[in-house]
Amino acid sequence: MAKKILTVDDAAxxxxMVAFTLKGAGYEVxxxxxxxDGLNKAKSGKFDLVLTDQNMPKMDGLTLIQSLRVLPQYRSTPILMLTTESSDDxxxxxxxxxxxGWLVKPFDPAKLLEVVKKVIG
Structure with a gap:
């Protein structure tokens, strides 16, 4: 059964690009x-990995991560930031x-797949 990934980004x-890359490698996206929207979808299903941007309307990526981490089903689920933000702070x-983990946009599809495989197989 394919691993299920939730990708959260306000940029279509x-x-x-993320969905195309991941689906091509056999993941369900x-x-x-x-x-x-990401939090609502995460609550309605169980995902093996969440990929989120930081800067988004309604709720940013850090707030999303904090909101997911309090839910029992997401306490240990890998959550990767995929963002233009790259400061140490x-x-x-x-x-x-x-x-x-943290990936900086623009992303290299091969690098994205490498990191995804590392965290969920």
């Missing part, structure tokens, strides 16, 4: 348009929110 082009905030 990024969601499409569900897309969310912002953090609130922002990465420290990501670690504090219990993000599993």
């Amino acid at each position: 082009s990024i969601r499409q 569900v897309e969310a348009v912002d953090g609130q 922002m990465k420290a905030k990501g670690r504090a929110a219990k993000a599993t």
Whole structure:
């Protein structure tokens, strides 16, 4: 059975590129348009991995991670940030929110797959 990944980004082009890359590698992908949409979709299903942007309307990525980490089914689920944010301060905030890892946009599809395979197989 394919591993299920939730990808959360307000940019349709990024969601499409991420989904295309992951589906091509055999993963099942569900897309969310912002953090609130991502949280709602995460609550309605169980995902093996969450990939989220930081800067989004309604709810940012760090708030999404914090909201997911309090839910029993997402306490240990890998959550990766995929964002243009690359400052040490922002990465420290990501670690504090219990993000599993950090990828900077624009992303290399091969690198994305390498990291995804590392965290969920």
